[in-house]
Amino acid sequence: MEPAPALRADARHNRVRILEAAREAYATRGLDVPMAAIARRAGVGVATLYRRFPSRESLITEVFGDELATCASVVDEALADPDPWRGFCSMIETVCAMQVADRGFTEAFLTAFPDAIDYERTRVRAEQGLAEVVRRAKAAGRLRADFDPADLTLLLKANCGVATGTNEVAAAGSRRLVAYLLQSFRAQHAEPLPPVPPLTLDLLHGAATAR
Amino acid sequence: MEPAPALRADARHNRVRILEAAREAYATRGLDVPMAAIARRAGVGVATLYRRFPSRESLITEVFGDELATCASVVDEALADPDPWRGFCSMIETVCAMQVADRGFTEAFLTAFPDAIDYERTRVRAEQGLAEVVRRAKAAGRLRADFDPADLTLLLKANCGVATGTNEVAAAGSRRLVAYLLQSFRAQHAEPLPPVPPLTLDLLHGAATAR
């Protein structure tokens, strides 16, 4: 999977610089930063950037790959928590805080990853972990029975909407939204029932791609 | 307020066509549609469009003005409902459905209206109505006491996040999100309390502008 043509030392160095610059830029200014800006920030020429990452997409994919890994680790933490409900909640809070802190991350979630084949594995693992977190929380009787794993995607997308705008306000808004939603998710509060067909992750994903 | 320089008949006609075209375009493709596309859709030249609406912003402002008026009428309906809680709920559901159905409307809400001086009056009226709806619902004991009118903005922004992507999926997601949130808003469910400082509308508005 890695026939890595063995980059020269300076090339490897620059590659890292580019990734760092891209991550910073995406985090602060969102996903559609000019390639030239990233190159400048990284202290390299545009050509270097394009040689290393043939398309804008491949760069985004690469950067986002790391973030996705972080996500996966958050899921693992949730599973490690002895209290299933606390794990569930703090997982959600953490990811939402990440979304607010990093605008690019947010957009990447919306825009979906068209060719994220490399991450498919990570993604699947994350999804399985997620399903397990949900299952545990339900089994503990704390999470309402009609909660669907896809509701997490829903929450994430909702949080994206709140995450626009800047820092503190977005952060406060996000925390409040999450607090509200977590209350709805609790088993004790399970009202009649939300009369809505749960969405599958695939559908949401497909829609984002098809846009 | 309307020294209306009395447009010629054909000009008036075209103006309407432009507004219609713009509304359609914004609804389906979002807010950043090329001016040329709108002109073509309206069957007029680009110059005509620019003469009628000096800047892209002024066009958006104009189109959105109508939508805002619709919004205001929804608030009035809520106030007219003898059951405060039902009015509150259906108001939210209606507006959210509108957001999902019209992508431009959604974006306009996020991007804020920098020079919407003309609408200031409508906006203020809508906000006052909103506050009244909230007050009534609280007085009826159905809406939790720590609910802040700004939470409506929060909900709207969250719904924006869900509204991206296409039609049915977005619609289903939105309905489900709203259902969840409405449950949290109910007085009976008022949990310990969301430990989050309520946001003021001004802050949210300011943040969107400052972006």
Next chain:
DNA sequence: GGCTAAACGGATGACACCGTCCACTTACGT
């Protein structure tokens, strides 16, 4: 040290959109 392929960076062409300018057309008052 010196050679070579890898890596570099800036200049460059292609493209899309914005907003203006100008020569032609048409509504409408007399």
Next chain:
DNA sequence: ACGTAAGTGGACGGTGTCATCCGTTTAGCC
């Protein structure tokens, strides 16, 4: 009917971004 001012459409210059090409520099091996 006809003159004129208002209205119209398309062409055009300006700008910003993408992605490539090419002459120059440099790392790494002998």
